[in-house]
Amino acid sequence: xxxxxxxxxxxxxxxxxxxxxxxxxxxxxxxxxxxxxxxxxxxxxxxxxxxxxxxxxxxxxxxxxxxxxxxxxxxxxxxxxxxxxxxxxxxxxxxxxxxxxxxxxxxxxxxxxxxxxxxxxxxxxxxxxxxxxxxxxxxxxxxxxxxxxxxxxxxxxxxxxxxxxxxxxxxxxxxxxxxxxxxxxxxxxxxxxxxxxxxxxxxxxxxxxxxxxxxxxxxxxxxxxx
Amino acid sequence: xxxxxxxxxxxxxxxxxxxxxxxxxxxxxxxxxxxxxxxxxxxxxxxxxxxxxxxxxxxxxxxxxxxxxxxxxxxxxxxxxxxxxxxxxxxxxxxxxxxxxxxxxxxxxxxxxxxxxxxxxxxxxxxxxxxxxxxxxxxxxxxxxxxxxxxxxxxxxxxxxxxxxxxxxxxxxxxxxxxxxxxxxxxxxxxxxxxxxxxxxxxxxxxxxxxxxxxxxxxxxxxxxxxxxxxxxxxxxxxxxxxxxxxxxxxxxxxxxxxxxxxxxxxxx
Numbered sequence: 001x002x003x004x005x006x007x008x009x010x011x012x013x014x015x016x017x018x019x020x021x022x023x024x025x026x027x028x029x030x031x032x033x034x035x036x037x038x039x040x041x042x043x044x045x046x047x048x049x050x051x052x053x054x055x056x057x058x059x060x061x062x063x064x065x066x067x068x069x070x071x072x073x074x075x076x077x078x079x080x081x082x083x084x085x086x087x088x089x090x091x092x093x094x095x096x097x098x099x100x101x102x103x104x105x106x107x108x109x110x111x112x113x114x115x116x117x118x119x120x121x122x123x124x125x126x127x128x129x130x131x132x133x134x135x136x137x138x139x140x141x142x143x144x145x146x147x148x149x150x151x152x153x154x155x156x157x158x159x160x161x162x163x164x165x166x167x168x169x170x171x172x173x174x175x176x177x178x179x180x181x182x183x184x185x186x187x188x189x190x191x192x193x194x195x196x197x198x199x200x201x202x203x204x205x206x207x208x209x210x211x212x213x214x215x216x217x218x219x220x221x222x223x224x225x226x
Numbered sequence: 227x228x229x230x231x232x233x234x235x236x237x238x239x240x241x242x243x244x245x246x247x248x249x250x251x252x253x254x255x256x257x258x259x260x261x262x263x264x265x266x267x268x269x270x271x272x273x274x275x276x277x278x279x280x281x282x283x284x285x286x287x288x289x290x291x292x293x294x295x296x297x298x299x300x301x302x303x304x305x306x307x308x309x310x311x312x313x314x315x316x317x318x319x320x321x322x323x324x325x326x327x328x329x330x331x332x333x334x335x336x337x338x339x340x341x342x343x344x345x346x347x348x349x350x351x352x353x354x355x356x357x358x359x360x361x362x363x364x365x366x367x368x369x370x371x372x373x374x375x376x377x378x379x380x381x382x383x384x385x386x387x388x389x390x391x392x393x394x395x396x397x398x399x400x401x402x403x404x405x406x407x408x409x410x411x412x413x414x415x416x417x418x419x420x421x422x423x424x425x426x427x428x429x430x431x432x433x434x435x436x437x438x439x440x441x442x443x444x445x446x447x448x449x450x451x452x453x454x455x456x457x458x459x460x461x462x463x464x465x466x467x468x469x470x471x472x473x474x475x476x477x478x479x480x481x482x483x484x485x486x487x488x489x490x491x492x493x494x495x
Contacts, residue, residue: 080230102229
């Protein structure tokens with residue numbers, strides 16, 4: 001009869017965390033920041049069709065980095081949750097906080113109970129109203145949830161980006177300034193990123209009920225051009 | 227309400243209808259029609275013009291012989307490039323529109339692209355068909371659907387029956403108890419190349435005629451300032467015509483009718 005090896009729980013968690021971090025670090029980073037009219041989200045993403053940033057509801061956006069199939073499944077679950085809730089109650093009852101909590105619980109459960117943790121880091125952004133502030137909820141692979149009040153950086157290589165952006169960040173900056181600073185921080189000191197390697201979107205009022213809007217490559221090029 | 231995650235083999239896909247079916251949405255089956263007095267919504271129309279398609283509806287809802295609502299809305303945006311209008315049992319119809327709107331937006335968000343106009347028309351047909359048991363009990367819902375087809379760059383109109391059959395109409399269609407009168411008016415004034423203004427005038431007149439002949443269709447309510455709802459769907463999307471613009475259309479009609487003591491005086495507008 002074979003005896004199962006004893007592995008200390010600390011070791012199990014450490015191994016899983018390392019596994020998830022490695023998976024996430026393979027992908028490119030993403031930044032979301034508040035600006036004068038709402039929230040701007042920019043990701044390094046060469047694909048035109050496999051989006052990292054998408055619409056969940058009237059005032060809620062979703063962003064994910066890491067393994068595409070895993071965060072895309074979470075994105076669809078988020079849309080389903082929001083649409084069902086809005087249909088059963090009312091559109092204004094759909095909020096980012098409860099959705100972020102559900103995501104955090106799910107990621108936490110998978111991290112502790114499943115064979116393999118999800119190799120993703122996700123963000124739920126909500127454009128504020130008169131009763132709710134604009135919020136960014138950052139959820140890590142093990143279910144840790146943090147709410148950021150200025151900007152959030154997702155991805156394996158987040159630290160240098162965060163440092164650079166913290167220096168550049170100005171309260172209430174406009175879309176041009178915010179986008180340029182974000183793109184510069186994503187690129188780092190040695191690279192430059194063109195509009196073809198980026199995906200961007202905003203949550204901003206002024207276009208009716210649905211506030212999510214993709215910034216198409218042409219518009220992005222114009223924003224980045226001097 | 228938990229996080230709705232499914233296995234790949236068991237996934238409801240981009241359909242909001244199959245999603246809420248799984249979550250056990252309440253249905254109203256089992257009510258006897260005779261026990262309930264329902265409000266019936268009444269004349270709605272759609273007609274094509276040069277830039278796209280126009281949809282209009284009166285504002286009256288009736289319950290038996292009394293007026294239940296004077297300011298009911300029967301024309302709704304289905305999504306950015308389509309509109310839906312309803313006739314029939316008001317409560318059911320409004321609920322169907324709400325579900326239809328969520329269904330289209332849900333599909334668009336999950337799939338990352340909007341349904342084709344024909345796909346949308348088909349979805350609505352399935353919803354009307356699913357409603358058939360209720361229609362048999364007297365809660366009929368008959369929608370009218372129109373939109374701007376972005377692949378063909380033209381406005382298109384779809385007409386439904388209570389069993390969920392849907393038929394594409396080329397130039398115009400009406401439905402509801404005053405639909406016949408409205409249709410006759412449009413038929414006399416219709417041309418292929420109507421401008422937006424001409425189409426608005428024709429639609430306003432058709433509803434005016436329907437209200438003259440049909441007790442369950444409301445005309446312009448000058449006392450309360452309630453006017454029919456008119457909306458256009460063009461390449462730029464759904465746009466509701468401003469109440470003041472509609473009021474101006476009716477001022478012209480009413481002025482001419484007053485001069486002629488009721489008839490149109492040889493003009494079709």
